[in-house]
Amino acid sequence: MKAILPLFIFIDACGWELLKHDPFARDFAPYRKRLDSVFGYSSTCVPSILSGRWPEEHRNWCYFVYDPENSPFKSLRRLRWLPAAITSRRIFRRWLSKFVKVHLKFRGYFDLYNIPFKHISLFDFTEKKSPLKPGGMNRGPNIFDFLEIREIPYHVSDPTKSEWENLQVVTADVRSERIDFAFIYWPALDGLLHRVGNQSPALPAKLRQYEQWISQLLSVARQHYEEIHLYVFSDHGMANCDELLDLKSSIEALEVRMKQDYAVVYDSTMARFWFFNDRARCQIGDCLRQIPQGRILPDAELKQLRAFFPDRYFGELIFLVKEGVLIVPSHMGERPIRAMHGYHPGEKHSYAALLTNRPEVPDDIVAIPDIFRLMTRDAELARASNGACQAGTKWSVSELERFGTPEVGKAPAKLARS
Numbered sequence: 001m002k003a004i005l006p007l008f009i010f011i012d013a014c015g016w017e018l019l020k021h022d023p024f025a026r027d028f029a030p031y032r033k034r035l036d037s038v039f040g041y042s043s044t045c046v047p048s049i050l051s052g053r054w055p056e057e058h059r060n061w062c063y064f065v066y067d068p069e070n071s072p073f074k075s076l077r078r079l080r081w082l083p084a085a086i087t088s089r090r091i092f093r094r095w096l097s098k099f100v101k102v103h104l105k106f107r108g109y110f111d112l113y114n115i116p117f118k119h120i121s122l123f124d125f126t127e128k129k130s131p132l133k134p135g136g137m138n139r140g141p142n143i144f145d146f147l148e149i150r151e152i153p154y155h156v157s158d159p160t161k162s163e164w165e166n167l168q169v170v171t172a173d174v175r176s177e178r179i180d181f182a183f184i185y186w187p188a189l190d191g192l193l194h195r196v197g198n199q200s201p202a203l204p205a206k207l208r209q210y211e212q213w214i215s216q217l218l219s220v221a222r223q224h225y226e227e228i229h230l231y232v233f234s235d236h237g238m239a240n241c242d243e244l245l246d247l248k249s250s251i252e253a254l255e256v257r258m259k260q261d262y263a264v265v266y267d268s269t270m271a272r273f274w275f276f277n278d279r280a281r282c283q284i285g286d287c288l289r290q291i292p293q294g295r296i297l298p299d300a301e302l303k304q305l306r307a308f309f310p311d312r313y314f315g316e317l318i319f320l321v322k323e324g325v326l327i328v329p330s331h332m333g334e335r336p337i338r339a340m341h342g343y344h345p346g347e348k349h350s351y352a353a354l355l356t357n358r359p360e361v362p363d364d365i366v367a368i369p370d371i372f373r374l375m376t377r378d379a380e381l382a383r384a385s386n387g388a389c390q391a392g393t394k395w396s397v398s399e400l401e402r403f404g405t406p407e408v409g410k411a412p413a414k415l416a417r418s
């Protein structure tokens with residue numbers, strides 16, 4: 001029997017609005033808190049939770065950026081001759097994404113989404129490492145670097161396994177008392193919400209399943225650890241998409257041309273532009289200002305959101321739509337989906353949630369990167385109480401930065417994420 005098990009269960013897209021009127025987990029995690037999310041998609045929310053830092057610091061923001069010199073996709077350009085009826089199909093894109101990921105030795109989540117092959121050699125992909133591994137951040141350390149350097153034995157979900165399979169693995173780890181910390185990542189609710197929207201009866205059903213799984217895990221954990229510090233949390237919520245915006249057609253109706261005059265990535269809720277001349281900057285800026293469904297984000301606001309990049313690596317101009325609007329077609333998808341996230345963090349459905357059995361969550365835990373502080377605090381506490389490790393040195397960021405970026409194992413993601 002060990003003293004303490006910190007159990008961090010991350011349910012993707014299980015936002016505050018979804019839980020507000022649902023008794024989810026009240027029996028075993030009665031203390032609830034609404035958390036601010038981070039501006040961006042899961043590609044930035046997950047790394048922010050895992051590192052305790054913001055996009056401007058860790059630089060894991062949006063997936064695709066204009067960077068023709070460093071584009072690893074040059075060989076895919078020849079696929080531009082294939083008919084769109086094939087190349088725009090999800091099944092073809094998924095198959096090709098898997099192939100490209102292995103070929104390019106990408107270790108994180110990878111999807112070609114709907115980037116046209118005609119332009120793919122203009123872009124680089126920014127998540128080449130897995131944030132769920134030590135050394136997995138674009139910049140700085142994450143929780144797994146912290147645990148490794150302090151020799152705290154831990155469990156982390158493997159994204160190549162299903163939620164159920166991961167539950168079996170963590171249950172076995174708990175039963176063996178091998179670990180002093182567990183990080184469980186369940187992404188399926190996100191995919192379900194994208195498909196069915198936030199009002200479907202499928203959602204309470206999925207929440208009941210998660211409750212049952214957590215209860216089962218807790219009953220095993222109680223036999224092996226005196227105290228379980230349980231935290232169930234999310235990265236963002238999900239808004240139904242009731243309005244479609246064909247931004248691409250509006251931009252392509254202008255005189256200026258993609259590749260010659262500008263480059264753009266159409267994410268599903270934002271469009272990010274790079275300009276090669278003033279004509280493009282003016283025409284596109286004027287066009288965007290006429291579109292009532294969204295607005296250009298000023299630098300001051302991006303700075304406030306801690307997603308401003310002085311080198312404009314992720315785009316010179318960021319256009320963001322209002323909650324409920326979906327840019328379609330986009331480089332993320334050819335066809336509409338029922339619900340989406342990645343709106344302004346101040347929009348109603350953007351907020352995340354934290355549920356716990358610990359009454360003493362500090363007042364300064366207000367946004368999803370703050371979960372990192374709970375993780376390090378409880379991991380330290382478990383290590384000290386469980387007596388599993390020898391006395392260590394005090395952790396510092398500079399110490400971890402020197403830890404470097406070790407080669408990590410193969411981790412192709414089976415579950416789609418956006």
Ligand SMILES: [Zn+2]
Pocket residue numbers: 013042190191194341417418
């Ligand atoms: Zn998503």
